[in-house]
Amino acid sequence: MIPKNVMSEPSWYESSARARIEGLLDSGSFEEILPPQSRVMSPHLALFDLPPAFDDGMIVGRGQIDGCPVAVAAQEGQFMGGTFAEVSGAKLVGLLRGVAHSAGTRQGVGAVLLLLDTGGVRLQEANAGEMAVSETIRAIIDVRRAGVPVIALIGGRAGAFGGGGLVTACCSHVVISEQGRISVSGPEVIETNKGVEEFDSRDRALVWRVTGGRSRVLLGGADSYVKGDVGSFRKAAAQARNSTPSFSLETLEREQERLTERLKLYGSCHDTPEIWRIAGLPEPEGIADMTEDDFMSLLAKEGLHHDAR
Amino acid sequence: MMPDELISALFPQGHTISPGAENTFSGQARVAGKTVEVLGIADSTPLGPETALVLAGRVLEIVRLRSGAPIVFLIDTASQRMTRRDEMLGLNEYLAHLAKSITLAGVSGHRTVSVLYGTAAAGAFIATALSTQTMVAVDGAHPSVMDLPSIARVTKLPLDVLTEKAKETPVFAPGVAPLAATGAVSEVWKISDRQCAERLAALLAEGGQDDADHRDVLGASRGGRKMAADVARRVEAAFTHDATVSEAR
Numbered sequence: 001m002i003p004k005n006v007m008s009e010p011s012w013y014e015s016s017a018r019a020r021i022e023g024l025l026d027s028g029s030f031e032e033i034l035p036p037q038s039r040v041m042s043p044h045l046a047l048f049d050l051p052p053a054f055d056d057g058m059i060v061g062r063g064q065i066d067g068c069p070v071a072v073a074a075q076e077g078q079f080m081g082g083t084f085a086e087v088s089g090a091k092l093v094g095l096l097r098g099v100a101h102s103a104g105t106r107q108g109v110g111a112v113l114l115l116l117d118t119g120g121v122r123l124q125e126a127n128a129g130e131m132a133v134s135e136t137i138r139a140i141i142d143v144r145r146a147g148v149p150v151i152a153l154i155g156g157r158a159g160a161f162g163g164g165g166l167v168t169a170c171c172s173h174v175v176i177s178e179q180g181r182i183s184v185s186g187p188e189v190i191e192t193n194k195g196v197e198e199f200d201s202r203d204r205a206l207v208w209r210v211t212g213g214r215s216r217v218l219l220g221g222a223d224s225y226v227k228g229d230v231g232s233f234r235k236a237a238a239q240a241r242n243s244t245p246s247f248s249l250e251t252l253e254r255e256q257e258r259l260t261e262r263l264k265l266y267g268s269c270h271d272t273p274e275i276w277r278i279a280g281l282p283e284p285e286g287i288a289d290m291t292e293d294d295f296m297s298l299l300a301k302e303g304l305h306h307d308a309r
Numbered sequence: 310m311m312p313d314e315l316i317s318a319l320f321p322q323g324h325t326i327s328p329g330a331e332n333t334f335s336g337q338a339r340v341a342g343k344t345v346e347v348l349g350i351a352d353s354t355p356l357g358p359e360t361a362l363v364l365a366g367r368v369l370e371i372v373r374l375r376s377g378a379p380i381v382f383l384i385d386t387a388s389q390r391m392t393r394r395d396e397m398l399g400l401n402e403y404l405a406h407l408a409k410s411i412t413l414a415g416v417s418g419h420r421t422v423s424v425l426y427g428t429a430a431a432g433a434f435i436a437t438a439l440s441t442q443t444m445v446a447v448d449g450a451h452p453s454v455m456d457l458p459s460i461a462r463v464t465k466l467p468l469d470v471l472t473e474k475a476k477e478t479p480v481f482a483p484g485v486a487p488l489a490a491t492g493a494v495s496e497v498w499k500i501s502d503r504q505c506a507e508r509l510a511a512l513l514a515e516g517g518q519d520d521a522d523h524r525d526v527l528g529a530s531r532g533g534r535k536m537a538a539d540v541a542r543r544v545e546a547a548f549t550h551d552a553t554v555s556e557a558r
Contacts, residue, residue, distance in 0.1 A: 033547045040540055044480055048464065060544060084479070090525065090537040092545025102549045123463050126454035126481040127491045128432075128534050131524060134493075135541075137405075138522045157479050165401030165541055166435055168338075170409060171550040184400045184432045185391045192462070210397045211335040221399045249372055252413055255406050256366055258438070259399075268399060275397075309402070 089132020120162015387426025490533025
């Protein structure tokens with residue numbers, strides 16, 4: 001999946017959450033809050049004989065990009081699927097509340113970067129995780145109301161599923177790579193509940209056509225598309241800070257129009273090539289097979305931008 | 310079908326609530342002599358893009374009017390609708406749009422209260438009942454994140470073991486009591502008590518409270534989420550204080 005010309009660069013998909021933060025921020029600028037040494041861990045995993053992690057799979061703190069202060073939160077998708085849980089969720093919520101309350105002060109930051117990599121709510125602590133998602137959404141909105149953009153970066157192994165999909169769409173700007181996936185119910189969950197004829201989760205090409213980065217950016221579920229290397233995510237994050245919509249009635253009215261229009265145009269489609277055909281894209285069947293460079297020039301030509309979210 | 314018994318219990322002073330598109334209903338009611346907006350979803354309808362747009366569209370219309378009227382949401386949904394088509398169309402955006410619209414109403418001077426009278430699960434629960442400032446559970450309410458058989462499948466634990474564990478800890482068990490313990494549900498009412506209207510009027514009169522989200526503090530005091538409020542407070546304090554005195558160092 002990784003394009004040859006970025007093979008030498010560290011890949012976002014392959015990197016750990018800590019390596020992503022390291023590559024995203026100015027060297028040595030990251031200051032972690034409640035780092036692993038603090039040992040703030042899940043109190044619930046022991047009940048299931050599961051080992052906890054010293055950071056509960058959530059890394060939060062502040063740092064700089066090109067000298068500008070930002071807040072950062074990163075989910076470690078390799079620990080419990082990067083799930084929202086009591087401790088991991090509270091770390092994120094606390095960070096967002098801190099950003100909202102410090103906006104405009106000496107401690108204020110210019111943006112929040114959310115490195116989402118999550119299967120959704122951690123089912124072993126489902127109620128606490130569900131509340132964490134709801135509290136995260138409310139806190140993101142408070143940050144945006146305080147005038148600070150929240151930028152989601154999606155390209156990890158776990159994707160942005162379940163509540164993570166909702167959190168993503170509450171951000172001011174969504175950056176995604178080809179490997180990034182956004183969805184509410186995962187393909188396996190749909191297959192389990194509705195049968196393989198509804199969604200064959202083992203058909204990887206289908207899964208990516210439905211949930212993957214290219215489809216999301218073409219449809220308006222993401223605002224920026226980047227190659228899968230850490231450097232490209234860094235560049236997109238730095239740029240996105242300057243061009244995000246405020247959180248207001250007008251923004252949501254435009255989103256209502258945008259989503260209504262999408263349903264009207266594509267509501268009877270069964271697969272993404274049908275959508276691209278209606279949208280008038282050249283070679284609707286070949287979107288998934290294009291090279292990264294060709295796909296990015298297609299995006300540039302179409303002049304896609306979706307400011308209302 | 311509209312929940313007539315609940316509507317009569319909540320709004321004895323009269324209402325104009327009528328069924329709308331996509332198993333929704335809406336209208337106005339009188340509570341303590343004042344007009345409130347009422348919006349609902351019926352029949353345990355799985356939340357898909359169409360229903361989310363109807364509800365969000367109505368919420369945005371109400372905010373546009375700048376009346377400041379309270380909005381009462383009567384909720385009986387299911388989970389989010391599980392189809393390939395809905396996910397392809399970006400169901401996450403539709404659900405988030407509804408969550409954002411309800412939250413916008415709350416921060417724009419509308420007191421928002423949800424009354425859960427049926428099921429609500431997973432993403433649909435987040436996008437509806439959990440997006441209001443206050444959530445109340447009444448007869449028939451069954452909130453959940455995921456049902457125990459599904460949790461058993463994902464966690465690879467036998468259902469009977471899981472059911473046994475659910476008795477010891479409310480943190481993953483479905484139902485009103487465990488979710489109330491986490492701070493999700495503020496109050497539990499019974500229609501037969503004949504006090505719903507009075508209690509709703511009392512809740513709505515609380516309007517003008519601060520915007521802050523105190524559900525984690527409620528969860529700590531009820532013992533269902535002992536750590537969340539404290540962890541969030543510690544992170545927030547470390548972030549807002551001068552980095553040189555941060556406890557994180």
